Amino acid sequence: MISTVQWLLQISLLLWLGKGLAATQGKPGCQERCGDVDIPYPFGIGSAGCYFDEWFEVTCNNSTNPPKPFLKGINLEVLNVSLDGTIRVNNPVLLSQNCSGKPSNDTQWWEGGPFSFSDTYTRFTAVGCSVLAYFVQDNTLIGGCMTFCTKDVTAAKNASCYGLACCQTQVPPGLLSFTAKLDTFSDGSADEQQPCKYAFMVDQEWFISNVPDPHTVKDMEYVPAVLDWRIYNATSNASTSNPNTSTSFCGNNTLCSTDNQTLSLTCSCLPGHEGNPYLPQGCQEYRSKNDSYNINIGISFTKGTSEIPILLRSIIAIGALGTLLLVISAWWLYKVLKRRKKIKYKKKCFIRNGGLLLEQQLSSSKGNVDKTKLFTSKELEKATDHYNENRVIGQGGQGTVYKGMLMDGRIVAVKKLKIMSDSKLEQFINEVVILCQINHRNVVKLLGCCLETEVPLLVYEFIPNGTLSEHIHGQNEEFPITWEMRLRIATEVAGALSYLHSAASVPIYHRDIKSTNILLDDKYRAKVADFGISKFVAIDQTHLTTQVQGTFGYLDPEYFQSSQFTEKSDVYSFGIVLIELLTGKKPILSTRSEEWKSLASYFILSMKKDHLSDLLDARVIKEGRKEDINEIAFLARRCINLNGKKRPTMIEVAMELERIRKCQGDFKAQENFEEIEYNTTELIGPWDVTSISTDSCLNTNASSSSDI
Structure with a gap:
């Protein structure tokens, strides 16, 4: 009888261990494979219980041979799923220009989902001659590249993707949505031989291994791309070893990494274990095929002895007391470890966030x-x-x-x-x-x-009155931004930039001057903000060579082409802000024809044709003096000169604005604050230095560097 019990216990234990070894990658009862592709949980095919949520639902198209899996939420074919947090998909060639039979979709949008383009594996790639390819998010430039062609087009075809007819740039981390754009420029090459231009997101390893000639991609509708994925809106009660409880998402024998800001997590098996960490029993101890399990269970009884029940009761009592002491000790140890873990976590965050x-x-x-x-x-x-x-x-x-x-x-x-x-x-x-x-x-x-x-x-x-952009483009009727306020704000911002460039202990380039980064305090005084991409420069240093960063519409064209940022690049961005103050229009004119989508280009054209009055804000025309408006417009035009060497310095800009403000004050005093009406058709006159200087305040030396 005893040997039979031993045998049954051994068989049961072996079956239990065998169940762990035979653990699957998908949920029990769910389809785990579509064609040649394995679909592990949290992805799944079939009913709602087979996958984590609707973003992870996979449909299997059985009309093809072999069948093909598709992510239902974003309708992309799945090529491979990795439990390390990546998924390889067939992504469409996004944007094309002059390519016969090719689509021209320019936007991808996955906001609210768990997927983003992998900044490790995926690259934004453009192919064609004289292409300026870039992608933006909320009108902010986040990446781009340029291509050039040699006269020998065949040589360009066979070149690597480093700028000759093909260019690439890295994708920023966590990219959920973007709009791709293609522009062309003249570089003196015979680009009419290659009129077809297109851009796409691609898996860099696949591109290097499978595409010897980038021009062949124009014949493809899809190319592989790698996405990152995470689990959102799940709970986890452990960050090291995760027990199998109802509040834990990761399975047993796993490491769970949580992100409290995005409420997302990732799971992985503990060292020495393998399997699917997202299933309750998914991670099992790794054993080689040659290992054997020796299970010896011994049970002995003494027949006819009345001491057995007493012994059992003693063992049970001692076991209960030991268990109670063990629980109390475990609870105390848990509290101590939790406190230490919290201190250790804060220290880890301090170091990771760059505290040292x-x-x-x-x-x-x-x-x-x-x-x-x-x-x-x-x-x-x-x-x-x-x-x-x-x-x-x-x-x-x-x-x-x-x-x-x-x-x-x-x-x-x-x-x-x-x-x-x-x-x-x-x-x-x-x-x-x-x-x-x-x-x-x-x-x-x-x-x-x-x-x-x-x-x-x-x-x-705390700066209570929002951004300058909100007041220029929002047209607050309760407290409109007057001509006097515009001139004062421009002077204050110019003074701050002049200080950064010339008066700070170490010169500083702001690198992201725009109306949304200029705040207004309770007295509507300007406050320059957002120094995330600003840089210190040595006093004898003339420029910085950096990856192009900034906001589309404010970006210095010289900087975009050369990647060299100078103090005159800040001057260009400030010039765009001046034009915004004059016109009340945004840097990108969405209502204009494609030919004049840039406010800077349209402003220069209007000045050349003496039609600037058509572009000016109505309040500026009504409240400003013709001479002052002319001077500010001419100053803005000098600031956005395409040749950076011909732009003024911020010290010169600040002194000029201070002089115009003082002249305006003298004029008002002389006129006893009487309202003067102007004929708007005569507002814009010849745009030369002499005419402006003679029309302005006679005391041109009123402002000095000490005043600034």
Whole structure:
């Protein structure tokens, strides 16, 4: 009898272990394969229980041989699924120009889903002669490249994809949506021999291995691309070893990595284990085929002995007491480990968010470092009501801004950055270090930062009246932006940029001047903000060679072509802001014909044809003096000169604006504040320096560098 029990227990245990070894990649009872492609959970085919949510639903098209799987949510063919967080799909060739029979779709949009283009494996690629290819998100340029052709087109075809008839650029991390655009330019090559131009997202490894001639892609409707995927809106109660409980998403013997900001997680098997970490028993201990299981279970009884029940009761009592002590000890140990884990996690976040590098940068700087405070996560959670959505006052490419109130009653703006890549971490440290060096009344003030959270937090002084862009283009009737305010704001911004370029202890290039980065305080004074991509430059340094970054419409054409950013590049961007103040129009004219979509080009054309009055804002014409408007327009035109050497410096721009303001004050005093009407048809006269200088205030030396 005893030997029979032993045998049954051994068989049961072997069957249980065998069940673990035979664990599948999909959920039990669900189809795990479509054609030649394995579909592991959280992806799935069939009923709703076979996949995590609708984004992970896969349909199997059995009309082809072999059958082909498709992601139902985005209608892309699946080529391969990896449990390391990537999926390979057939992606359409997005954009084409002058290509017979090719589509010209220019937008992909996956907002709200778990997929984004992989910045590790996927590249934005353009093919053709004299192509300027770029992709934008919310009117912000996020990447692009240019191609050139030699006269020997055959040689260009066989060249690598480094600019000769083919160019590539890296995809930014977390790219969920974008619009691709193709422009052409003349480089003196015979590009009429290759009129077909097109762009696409492609798996770089596949492109290198399978496409010896990039021009063959024009005959393809789809090319492989790699997407990253994560699990959103799932809960996990462990970040190291995950037990099998109802509140845990990852299975047993797994590592679970969570992201508290995006409420997303990824699972992986513990070292020494293999399988699917998203299934409850998916990860099993790895064993070779030669291993054997030796299971010896011994059970002995003494027949006819009355001591057996007493012994059993003693064992049970001792076991119960031991179990109670074990539970108490485990609970105490859990609390200690949790506290240590929390401290360790904050320290890990501090290091990952660049705390050590930031401390090093700040300790070597000579700015107002002692005034920059390190806030705790609890302070900022309380200040923003746990980052309540009702407290959101702005969102952008770098993160979300919340309105908050500190314990001392100060109103602040808390900027919560997005998921940190190496580039975003560099921008964060860069902004903190730069703002610590700046002490100027027209530059937004940094109060401190917090590094012990999943993503860094920046704390600024609160600027209540929004951005200059909102006031120019929103046309607030309750408090309209007058000519006097426009002139004063322009002068204040020019003064701040002049300070950054010439008066700061180390010169600083802002690199992203635009009306949305100019804030207005309670007295509608200008505050320059957003120094995420700004750079320090040596005093004897004339330019920076960097990857092209900035906002489409404000970007210096010279910088875009050469990747060399100079102080005159900031001058160009400021010139676009001046034109916005004069015209009330956005940098990209969406209502105009394709030929004149750029406000800068349309502004220059209007000046050449003496039709600038047709472009000016009605309030500017009504309130401004003709001479002042002429001078500002001429100054803006000099700022956006395509030749950077012919643009004025920011010191010269600031002095000129200060002089115009003073002349305007003298004029008003002389006229005793009487309203003067102008004939708008005579507003624009000859655009030469002499005519403007003689029409303006006689005291041209009224403003000096000391006034600025």
